[in-house]
Amino acid sequence: MPKTSGIKIGRLLVEALLIVIGLLFLVPFYFLLVNSVKTFGEILSSSAALPSSLHFSNYAEAWESINFPSAFGNSLLVTIVSNALLLLISSMAAYQMVRNNSLFNRILFGLLVSAMVIPFQSIMLPLMEISNVLSLNNSIPGLILCYLGFGAPLSVFLFHGFIKTVPIEIEQAARVDGSNRYGVFFRVVLPLLQPMIITVLILNTLWIWNDYLLPSLILTDPDKRTIPIATYTLFGQYTKQWDLALPALVLGILPIVIFFLALQKYVVSGIAAGAVKG
Template sequence: MENKYTGRTFIVEIVAIVLGLIFLVPFYYVVSNSLKTFAEILTNTSALPTVLQFSNYVQAFEKLDYLRVFTNSLIITVASNVVLIIFCSMAAYMLVRTKKKISNIIFMTFVAAMVIPFQSIMIPLIKTAGNLGMLNSMWGLVIMYLGFGSGMTIFLYHGFIKNIPVELEEAAIIDGCSPFGVFWRIVFPLLKPITVTVMILNSLWIWNDFLLPSLVLQDPELRTIPLATFFFFGQYTKQWDLALAGLVLSIIPLLIFFFSMQKHIIKGITSGSIK
């Protein structure tokens, strides 16, 4: 049946465009003010820069020690994604295929953990991490991200795995494949759409996270990009021109990654939500 362009469609498109422009307003302020002098920012934050101050980016790059903090953020984000994907995919697979009441209880526990605010467990978490020697350690931070990210990751994998026919696994077992081999050779390759979705969502969260790294990583050599950007704001001075330029530098790698992978987000989520 041919789809007709109606007045209702036109209104929906206008509303979508307006909402899109509203969401782009913060990006306009960040980018435009990152190209102004400090005095010009204080004078008028809404106006376009009179002279483009690309020197802000040069200074921000140097003061951030950008290559080092970028490397730290990249290591933490990649390592956290790897452990989350490996452990949570296996956990979700066992929870789906093990038809016992305890599996449902464990799954619901992971889902319930998603609603616990971080602030309510922040102090005991840091105290425990200190006792275990996990402070001032990127790998200690990765383990914490595994704990905090498991709920959502297992939830997404769980919904997707339920759509995979059990007959594929039974055929592999008949051919002599071990349970471990069934998962990694048969099931895991089929999880590519949701794995990409999980990777994107967790990367957005971990790359931009400020609170947990600020509590765990006290050594300046271990700072991530959000932590390094924060140090443009001192007790008596706030270097808005350099801070905004540093913020743009921190966003660019994530935008490139997101736009290159975004087509997989809806595909992965909808595949896991329809049975």
């Protein structure tokens, strides 16, 4: 058998294996979508089977039960503001660290990278104590501030690697034309960071939108609940309202799935570009 034929067969086998693995990852979505239009009894008796009839009224009941408009608005507000602050502050911090390679900046960057490996569970209790002292509990701004602190290390790390690929001659030319340091950053450097901005935006959005643990620690007022917290209210100690929880989950993940599919092509290219000299 020719060598090229063997390579083609091997490639086909690898592709077939990847397709099978991809289908396995889609199995949870099948159970989610199929059972979201079943009655509670049918979910318990035959969760893997197709529904005998479609109960789209589950979505209307879930919408009302978790007060979806309020939860959606809270999640949207937290995600947008947190992302805006993370993108601005992290890009500026990374730019300063790269262009001013002092000992202090090198130590600060090392501390930020080190913070990425600290498990969140190990600092939950100190976080709650600090939140009480600073009156951040049960506060949307307090939650946003926490996301800013926990999201900065990864964001700075990605921007730091990408900014190293930006030719410094472009900045020098802008300064010759009369731009100050801020003008160089906002008019020259920031537009060149677009691939990494989109990458950081996607990664942080997926994390913040789907996060349950941090909002559950900070927010206690029902009117301030995000979508994961609101959905969890359907799971009690003795009862689990699967016929409402599954539609609520679909409503919660649908916006983020659309967002990710629209921008996912930038993720790999942005991370690869930032890793060239990172």
